[in-house]
Amino acid sequence: MANHTIAETIPMPYLEEKGLISWLTSTDHKRISILYLLSISTFFIVGGIAALLVRLELLTPGKTIVDAHTYNTLFTFHGTVMVFLFIVPGLAASFGNFLIPLMIGARDVAFPRLNLMSWYLYIAGAIIIIASLLQPADTGWTFYTPYSIRTGTDVILLTFGIFVAGFSSILTGLNFIVTIQKLRAPGMTWHRLPLFIWASYATAILQVLATPVIGISLLLLIAERVFGIGFFDPAKGGDPVLFQHFFWFYSHPAVYIMIIPAMGVISEIIPVFSRKPIFGYKAIAYSSLAIALISFLVWAHHMFTNGISQLAAMIFSFLTFLVAIPTAIKVFNWTATMYRGSIDLKSPMLYALSFIFLFTIGGLTGVFLAALAVDVHIHDTYFVVAHMHYVMIGGTVMGFLAALHFWYPKITGKMFNEKVAKIAWALIFIGFNVTFFPQFILGTEGMPRRYYDYMPKYQPLHELSTIGSWILAAGLFLMAINLIRGLSNGEKAPQNPYGSLSLEWQVPSPPPHENFEEIPYVTDWTYGYGKK
């Protein structure tokens, strides 16, 4: 924590200092946020290329470009990179880092050095995961035993990489909880906080409480392969179902680690572009916490067909339906926020609206999966693949892109080309739906997931899906080019181009080092749009 008097120094924009070393050693939360943004974007591209190859292979039945084993390593790599290197750190580490101190009126996070260390841990984990490509694992990102014990591929390196990256997630969560709890500016009471902060807080709790469990599970899996400890190996009296319990105890909350920050982003963007206070602030704020809490109690809904008891299935199904309620409330409240607003359909708003649209589909298809008898039919089929991508891309990635466009002027101090941004948005939106909607139908028709080869009757929908993946990729490419061009060609961004009332927009773009010349004194909530 800096202790020098601000008045004596002229605040310098955080981007000013040049040089690689200054970037790699800075403890400024905004610079660390940029480090995360660049690294997760890189891994998004890496994981995305794997996804395109997977889709290309599925264009025709049988061999299209690679053999079965290579295909299996491809979808494993795609899943692992996207989950553990892109979407789990994703919004929380990148935008969370940038925005939390700014939004609550603090100069930095509670433990800036720990923050930088978290990034290094993340990179260390990422390097190990990439190194595992020398002998890529073929287990799927779920690492189910006993297959993950028996396969001859390098599971140890991959899981160890995830283990290391997990520490980064734990420490980031810990840092954010303490920051939000202890460093809010005077007057910034809990009920004045921006909803993104509530979302980040709920996410951080999940990161801190769930990640250690995946840590120990993967550690035990490694020990299983090295020493043959037998916990998860039926040949030695162990129980593969136990591994599934351990795995999903983390990985279900992890789904909410991925989506809750995106919900926070949407809660910020809709009011700004509607010039309206968020509708039902408290319901949205507490529903984040409710989702976080219930998400710890639903993990076995991934296991309805593996032989768990009817009673357990009943309880977990019921709890799963409970999660749908706070989620539905959010969707309705966001929609109601637009009522009688002054709606500006700029690119961040378009992304935010498509989030609501696609996430609603993702959420409603989750209801199918939660209904026990229906789950029996569609579990482990393409329906699940589609549902999960509607939530993760339609939800989280749309939220991420919304955030990227919304805070771009603040982060970079530049504006991007709005027209190109809208074209890119349209391509992404169409491409996404063409890719993943057919997969719902493939699923209800019975096409199992993780299939290298498939029956000819499924081909037309697979073809459509693959074509969609190219449109989606083209849209993402155009979007990226537009934002990169904005860095050099864009106009200088004003302090508050969209007229937001949130604190981060009340400092210059880009914000100065240490954020605030003087710590603000907050007298009202963040959403006072239209207040007389």
Next chain:
Amino acid sequence: MEEMVERAHAHHVDPVVGYESSKFGMWLFIATELLLFGGLFTAYTIYRAKYPEMFHEQHLELNKPIGAINTVILICSSLTMALGVTSIKRGKQELLRLFLSLTILFGMMFLINKYFEWGHEFRDGNYPGTSIFFSLYFMMTGLHMIHVIAGLLVLAVMLALSFTGRFSDKYNTPVELGGIYWHLVDLIWIYLFPLLYLIG
């Protein structure tokens, strides 16, 4: 906008907030550690219920006296650690050094005992993978041992820093946090000892 945010006086992170934050952060970290071990305790409970005979027979092979001695050693180390924290809170730097050294000494004794104990098990042909019970034994005590080593490293850094005169009755947060961590290491052992050595 101006009506919403008034300018307050220049405000820095004051030491009290810093202290509270650090302590809160440490407790959160302790929570994650408990969840890490929680996985192993869950596995223990499940397999103990599944294979009661195996647990009964094989726990007899463990060396109870060494386990008991190690328990006493760790309890003593927790005591010296607590005394160390109290000393520095009263500003007594020499006492802090003394108690930190004693704590480290106890920690080393624990590790040495563990070394002989494991060596003994290996000679008897008990390895991780011999049976679920021994796998649990080695995983639980092994993970604990890693924590003891980490704790010792933390304490060694504290000891080194204490010679620079950095800690005083006014500033001693790192010592206190190190202490909390050391007590956690002790506490986990207090659970491991009866679960593995005593009840079967």
Next chain:
Amino acid sequence: MSLLPEAASDFAGKVDHIIWFVTVISLIFFILVSFFLVYFAIKYRRKKENEETPYITGSHILETLWTVIPSILLIIIFAYGFLVFREIKTPPSNTLEINVTGRQWLWQFKYDNGKTTINELRVPEGKPIRLVMKSEDVNHGFFVPAFRAKQDLMASMYTQLWFKATKIGTYDLFCTQYCGTGHSAMLGKVIVMSPEDYEKWEKSEEQVATGAPSAERGKELYVQRGCNACHSVDGTRIVGPTWKGLWGKEEVMQDGQKVTVDENYVRESILEPQAKIVNGYPPVMPSFKGVVSDEDISAIIAYMKTLK
């Protein structure tokens, strides 16, 4: 194109009812939300800067309404789903039992009278069937879309699945738990026969030996016994070596030993696959001891010889 596969078991229709029920509810909500999103976006589109907007922060009535209504609907769906699930999971008492073994990468079915089939499950129409299932290696998943029936096979315990087929016909069987390289080739057929035909089939002798082992018969066995999951006949590499041009070829084993592919080597490889592993291939083939007869092996050899 249909959205759901043909319904051929007695609870398939009930599952489909829930699917349609949830679909209707979902569509109502989806259309409602999308309608308002689009309607508001158009109606309240910003026409000039500095438009006045009302200060509305919420409405307890509305929020209660859209908490309570979805909650009630969700509970109804939950109950509906659970009731049918219970039926799917609770077999009646008068079932016909068939043992199912899953292994990388084939299905083996053992019937009451000791008859064994591979990748082909034969059941009589209208009779409740209970499958008692276990995996021999990793997790597998037994899935017949037409029956809306799915159950994982574990190596640590027996699991069960029951159904009553209601339509004579042949249906696809998939493995749904990812089980490695041959996962997508671990396919089978469920053949639903009339009770009379089933009885006839059950009582028939295994396979009537028809004089000399024919390559024709070998070709049938190649599919029936699931060899095709791992061995191609067109030269492509799946999991194991292709059979094309294999006969008489000299192969290098993992220990460097050279072996010529002849009758005895093929026989050994079928009965004791782990004895000699060709260099560069994984040692994953299961033993077919007691599953294929000597005549069958001769037929397979005859078939191999035709694959030049």
